[in-house]
Amino acid sequence: MKELQELRNRIDEIDSKLIEIFEERMKVVSEVGRVKRENGIGTLNEKREEAVIERGRSLVKDKTYEESTISMLKSIMAISRSHQNSSNCRDKIDAIDKIMDSVVEKKDKPRVVYQGVEGAFSFEALKQFSSDCSYTNVDNFRDVFEALENGECDYGILPIENSSTGAINDVYDLMREYKTYIVGEELVRIEQCLFGVQRAKIEDIKEIYSHPQGFSQSSNFLSQYGDIRLMPYNNTAMAAKMVSEENNISKAAICSKAAGELYGLKCIKEGINNLTDNYTRFIIVGKNLECDNECNKVSVILTLPHVSGSLYETLAHFANNGLNMLKIESRPTGDKAFEYFFYIDFTGNLDDGVTRKVIEDLACESIDFRLIGCYKQSCDMIK
Amino acid sequence: MKELQELRNRIDEIDSKLIEIFEERMKVVSEVGRVKRENGIGTLNEKREEAVIERGRSLVKDKTYEESTISMLKSIMAISRSHQNSSNCRDKIDAIDKIMDSVVEKKDKPRVVYQGVEGAFSFEALKQFSSDCSYTNVDNFRDVFEALENGECDYGILPIENSSTGAINDVYDLMREYKTYIVGEELVRIEQCLFGVQRAKIEDIKEIYSHPQGFSQSSNFLSQYGDIRLMPYNNTAMAAKMVSEENNISKAAICSKAAGELYGLKCIKEGINNLTDNYTRFIIVGKNLECDNECNKVSVILTLPHVSGSLYETLAHFANNGLNMLKIESRPTGDKAFEYFFYIDFTGNLDDGVTRKVIEDLACESIDFRLIGCYKQSCDMIK
Incomplete structure (x- = not known):
């Protein structure tokens, strides 16, 4: 289309000028960063940023573009701030680089711990994960982390998310509490069935035992039997055993x-x-960071400063570097009412320069930051 | 500081040129939008955007600024796309405007439904909400929505989040399922206590009954009594009654x-x-949208296209317009495995032009969008 092509040529010409001026601006911004650093002044100056916005607003000639112009100035200031920050937080960057360089090899014939009993969905995840491992089981999620911490096993297996009922919050909270790393994930197809003793029919049943997730995932079926009492249990297979x-x-x-x-x-x-496409995603956790060239997914946990737009600026790092954010969960920090930490999964590999740069930037801008793993994504298979 | 002031003056000069060129670019972008509209071509063209980036990369002279320049080009293209989109989705904007204009007045002497029994935390939220209402109770969360839908009450009261254990997922999912609006919120301070029959001492206790939230919120205390069996119950007050x-x-x-x-x-x-600062936030839901000049918080539910950076671009609307995002929750849509919808709270009022514009933009860019309420924030009191 000729008209479109001509317009695009004009945009290209404008962009050449834009980039020249932008580069000139970044040079001055670097100077500002140096002066601030030398005088111990913080990067963010909200008053100055507001003044830049107000000045910009008064300079727009066609008011149709006022909102767009202000958006443009705001993102340029965020980019400048991020550039200044990365020169200003050498310590944080060195610390995270050291962690990224601490990668170890996958264990051979590992000792693995899972929660539940044989027949549990965790046990299926274990079999998918490794056919050449020794294994033991524990009663609850926390015990898996304790076993890792005490060196009683090399890896632990934990459910983190179900495709229809969502995040398993306790595991997210434990991942934040214990210094462990995600080294892999397994997707297990979940088919829930109602099992009774040998002569039992549905009319005989007065009580059904299962993990609360078993009830939520089967809520449509259960809603037909309002009189049956639902008895929550630690694990679906333990309920069957009982x-x-x-x-x-x-x-x-x-x-x-x-x-x-x-x-x-x-x-x-x-x-x-309820859904025939019902999956639970399990994570494999270990004491050390692992990452080989097959890995394509990174997980981090971070707490952000209480400044308007801080989450937005964090997500900018993914968007601007072509990394795809796969998941974001917010959970209360537990330190102060209604303060949250974010758990974020995104595409990347620690050997890739862009991924490393994004992780360094996140570490710089967060109050608390932890890289909690780099591993191979298993979700692709069902997309 | 003189040096800093001089550098800032230089930045101001550069910004004047930048704004002039940007405005010129936006005029051409508008032309492109018109041509695309007339020819039924969609806004996003990933190939063209990649070409702009690659061309930009080759034009940067000082490689220190390469990443920043690419970030700048990406945000300018996002701003352009958003500008083109808002000219391209008149229907969605008209629909959401109609909803924003459908505001009704608060009910006098309302009939209110809460979940649980007298003495439940929901009942305390009800008393905080209104001293001049009639009320009834129901067994579970869904019954509250059913009572609203069937016109058996004017308002329903539901817990949505606890400050230490996080989101109450079932209520988030029901909010998406039923066409109701949040018209208010109440913060209730939660103190959990262990109650037994008159002559009971802690040594006598073999089973403790409570809502699972009661157990999670008291997990430190309970960890000292590993032998006591925890029996989940629908509601803490119902457990006391039993x-x-x-x-x-x-x-x-x-x-x-x-x-x-x-x-x-x-x-x-x-x-x-566990935490002495333990609060549960309750929402008041009604059949109609309400909003008066005291309201300062907006809630929306949206599903985004599966494009890299789409959440980032959505959050840009808040950051660029000075609205503060208060909360974001992601939940599975239930339609397809590992697809999510987002529930977002942010500061705003439907009478304010900026808030309306942001809501219109969100509606344009989402696959599914619902405004689910505008009300007065109650969280301020504990910050």
């Missing part, structure tokens, strides 16, 4: 087919989950 | 002081929550 041991016709469990069969129960109804 | 009715020395409940006393129980231990 129902099998109690051998009472009025008790049933929601669990995987594998778990129900393992404990000799009868399947009353298969596939009772 | 313990009172069963009158068994081995059973206790975690609930508020008010609930324990209401059901004639004995307080075994007060204030067992």
